[in-house]
Amino acid sequence: MNRLPNWADVILIPLISIVLAMILSGAVIAAIGQNPVTALRIMVAGAFGTSNNFGYTLYYATNFIFTGLAVSIAFHARLFNIGAEGQAGLGGLGVALVCLYLPWPHWSLALVAAILAAFAFGAAWAAIPAYLQVRRGSHIVITTIMFNAIAAALLNYLLVNIINLKGSMDPATARFPDSTHLPSLADMLRPLGIPFSTTAPANIALLLAILAAFLVWVLIWRTRLGYELRAFGHSESAARYAGINAFRITMIVMLASGGLAGLLAINKVMGEAERLVVGAVEGAGFIGIAVALMGRNHPLGVILAALLFGALTQGGQILSQNQTTSIPVELVIVIQALVIMFTGALDEMVRAPLVRLFRSLRDRSAAQSPGQNPGQNPAWKG
Numbered sequence: 167m168n169r170l171p172n173w174a175d176v177i178l179i180p181l182i183s184i185v186l187a188m189i190l191s192g193a194v195i196a197a198i199g200q201n202p203v204t205a206l207r208i209m210v211a212g213a214f215g216t217s218n219n220f221g222y223t224l225y226y227a228t229n230f231i232f233t234g235l236a237v238s239i240a241f242h243a244r245l246f247n248i249g250a251e252g253q254a255g256l257g258g259l260g261v262a263l264v265c266l267y268l269p270w271p272h273w274s275l276a277l278v279a280a281i282l283a284a285f286a287f288g289a290a291w292a293a294i295p296a297y298l299q300v301r302r303g304s305h306i307v308i309t310t311i312m313f314n315a316i317a318a319a320l321l322n323y324l325l326v327n328i329i330n331l332k333g334s335m336d337p338a339t340a341r342f343p344d345s346t347h348l349p350s351l352a353d354m355l356r357p358l359g360i361p362f363s364t365t366a367p368a369n370i371a372l373l374l375a376i377l378a379a380f381l382v383w384v385l386i387w388r389t390r391l392g393y394e395l396r397a398f399g400h401s402e403s404a405a406r407y408a409g410i411n412a413f414r415i416t417m418i419v420m421l422a423s424g425g426l427a428g429l430l431a432i433n434k435v436m437g438e439a440e441r442l443v444v445g446a447v448e449g450a451g452f453i454g455i456a457v458a459l460m461g462r463n464h465p466l467g468v469i470l471a472a473l474l475f476g477a478l479t480q481g482g483q484i485l486s487q488n489q490t491t492s493i494p495v496e497l498v499i500v501i502q503a504l505v506i507m508f509t510g511a512l513d514e515m516v517r518a519p520l521v522r523l524f525r526s527l528r529d530r531s532a533a534q535s536p537g538q539n540p541g542q543n544p545a546w547k548g
Contacts, residue, residue, distance in 0.1 A: 288428020
């Protein structure tokens with residue numbers, strides 16, 4: 167039996183991968199003449215040390231939850247969506263149009279409309295590569311990557327020539343009206359008597375991201391559609407034989423994936439910047455791939471992985487700004503790359519020794535319990 171218990175696959179392997187990545191990161195820091203322990207202390211304090219720092223960590227994590235969910239739901243159907251960056255950008259366009267050109271008496275109504283617009287624009291941008299794969303045979307990895315560049319060019323043109331603030335050279339829209347201002351995390355915690363930084367950008371979109379994760383879990387593991395998309399992901403030919411429509415599944419999954427990526431704009435465009443600017447997504451679409459891999463494509467794992475990458479992003483920025491060290495901000499990219507390398511490309515390097523270890527423990531347990539099939543030992547069921 168070459169299968170790990172579920173808890174080991176979901177928790178132990180990512181944890182070991184993180185530790186290995188941190189050890190190598192420490193070696194890199196030491197190689198440039200800095201103290202790894204001091205650097206780690208500064209990063210942890212920078213990510214969690216104050217409510218302001220923690221607010222930024224949660225803000226970045228919110229972005230990564232949306233894009234991580236976008237990648238993970240597609241991967242359950244064996245569709246590798248690399249286009250979350252462009253889909254999130256188009257979601258920002260939808261949010262900007264709703265907030266700028268429609269009058270809103272209250273932020274709650276504006277939020278509902280912005281959610282619908284962000285989801286619709288992101289889903290529409292993902293629908294084109296999905297259609298091209300099913301009907302034309304174009305590989306979705308290639309088309310979604312290409313559509314990232316098309317989205318960037320389209321947004322750049324619109325922000326420079328069409329929807330930019332008139333009289334300004336800045337490639338950005340005007341600021342959204344005050345009636346669209348979303349409650350910050352400090353606003354939400356104040357009635358509970360919990361003090362929190364008023365300058366941190368974390369906002370109500372964090373709750374929306376957690377709700378989205380729950381709904382994705384329900385969809386994948388508690389609905390007929392979720393069963394069909396997982397069956398399609400395991401074996402497309404078997405799914406077709408069972409009567410599952412490949413066109414329907416591909417389109418629905420990619421619409422959901424693109425829509426989830428588009429929801430990032432609620433946090434970034436509507437919640438923090440309160441206007442649409444060039445490059446608003448800032449690479450969160452690509453980090454979502456790593457978040458989905460580390461989270462094993464499970465919504466809870468995506469939330470935890472997003473929190474880790476949010477902490478790395480915020481802690482890395484504080485580390486690069488620290489006057490007592492001379493560590494460049496690019497170091498956080500190195501750490502993220504090492505985490506991605508161990509959780510993705512080198513997953514088998516961590517997994518294989520654990521499989522052998524658990525097999526040895528199962529055999530030893532079976533030897534101490536004669537007559538019991540080692541593969542049926544309830545103590546080692548995944």
